[in-house]
Amino acid sequence: MSNADPQELAKFSELAHRWWDPESEFRPLHQINPLRLDWIDQLAAIKGKNVVDVGCGGGILAESMARKGADVLGVDLADRPLKVAQLHAMEAGLPNIAYRSVSAEDLAAEQPGHFDVVTCMEMLEHVPDPSSIVRACYTMAKPGAWVFFSTLNRNPKSYLFAILGAEYILKLLPKGTHEFGRFIRPAELTRWIREAGLNPVQFKGMGYNLLTQQYSLNEDTSVNYLVACRKPLSAP
Ligand code: SAH
Numbered sequence: 001m002s003n004a005d006p007q008e009l010a011k012f013s014e015l016a017h018r019w020w021d022p023e024s025e026f027r028p029l030h031q032i033n034p035l036r037l038d039w040i041d042q043l044a045a046i047k048g049k050n051v052v053d054v055g056c057g058g059g060i061l062a063e064s065m066a067r068k069g070a071d072v073l074g075v076d077l078a079d080r081p082l083k084v085a086q087l088h089a090m091e092a093g094l095p096n097i098a099y100r101s102v103s104a105e106d107l108a109a110e111q112p113g114h115f116d117v118v119t120c121m122e123m124l125e126h127v128p129d130p131s132s133i134v135r136a137c138y139t140m141a142k143p144g145a146w147v148f149f150s151t152l153n154r155n156p157k158s159y160l161f162a163i164l165g166a167e168y169i170l171k172l173l174p175k176g177t178h179e180f181g182r183f184i185r186p187a188e189l190t191r192w193i194r195e196a197g198l199n200p201v202q203f204k205g206m207g208y209n210l211l212t213q214q215y216s217l218n219e220d221t222s223v224n225y226l227v228a229c230r231k232p233l234s235a236p
Contacts (some may be wrong), residue, residue, distance in 0.1 A: 009077055012080075013078045013080040013081060014082050016058060016078070019085075019088075028173065028215075029167075034064075035217050036226060037065065037201065038206045039204065039226065043201075048117040052073045053073070053119045053120075054107075054119065056074030056099065057078070059215070063092065067094070070117070071096045072097045074097065074098070075102050075103075075104070076091075086099050094169070102140075103136075105132060105133075107140055108140040109139075111140055112139050113142050115140050115141055116146070117233055118148070120134075120150075122150055124149060130184060131196075134192040137196070141231040144230065147230070152224055153184070153224075157222050158180075158222065169204075186221050200228075201228050203219075204217045204227075208224075
């Protein structure tokens with residue numbers, strides 16, 4: 001388990017039993033899920049596609065993609081979130097979803113070129129070497145596949161909003177959820193994406209309106225942002 005931080009995995013395992021409580025620490029993930037799901041589906045038309053969700057946690061995105069008719073594999077290295085995800089999918093009676101404890105790098109070596117769509121959301125900022133995850137996502141994707149990432153930008157505003165605001169003032173997230181030094185600038189992520197052989201196609205920002213307490217997708221990538229990439233049809 002080289003490219004994983006045991007403390008990060010333990011943090012998510014500890015909270016796992018509350019993953020599906022929409023009023024819990026995972027409220028932000030529940031709130032942003034319809035936005036990212038629609039965006040992914042608009043670009044990649046996931047129905048009937050072979051989708052892998054890397055760092056799936058308790059399965060909020062993975063399950064919603066299965067409900068849209070995708071065949072989904074969710075992978076993570078934290079045991080309890082995976083168990084919660086498995087139970088939740090079983091109770092929901094979703095046959096087109098499976099979960100596995102396997103690293104992105106091992107899955108890529110095992111099933112190169114296998115998936116039509118790869119999603120890796122809110123995960124890169126929790127791993128020691130995010131560029132290795134980006135490369136693994138490239139490898140497991142089919143030629144022509146869509147690959148999606150989302151993470152947090154690193155600048156004074158993201159420190160203010162994502163750490164001070166979200167963890168200390170609004171208490172949307174538990175203290176210590178995020179480590180500022182691990183946040184990723186869009187330019188850094190773009191470099192890893194291109195070095196891996198993927199083409200970045202579209203960036204979106206995610207905004208939070210304090211008054212309405214609603215999230216929305218916009219063009220402001222200064223705090224939370226998402227990027228859609230494509231694997232070229234033929235290798236360069
Ligand atoms: N992608 C999900 C969950 C985000 S929380 C969503 O957006 O809804 C971050 C997840 O990344 C946690 O489930 C954590 O266990 C997982 N994670 C952290 N490091 C990981 C690693 N090295 N490999 C796989 N998953 C990892």
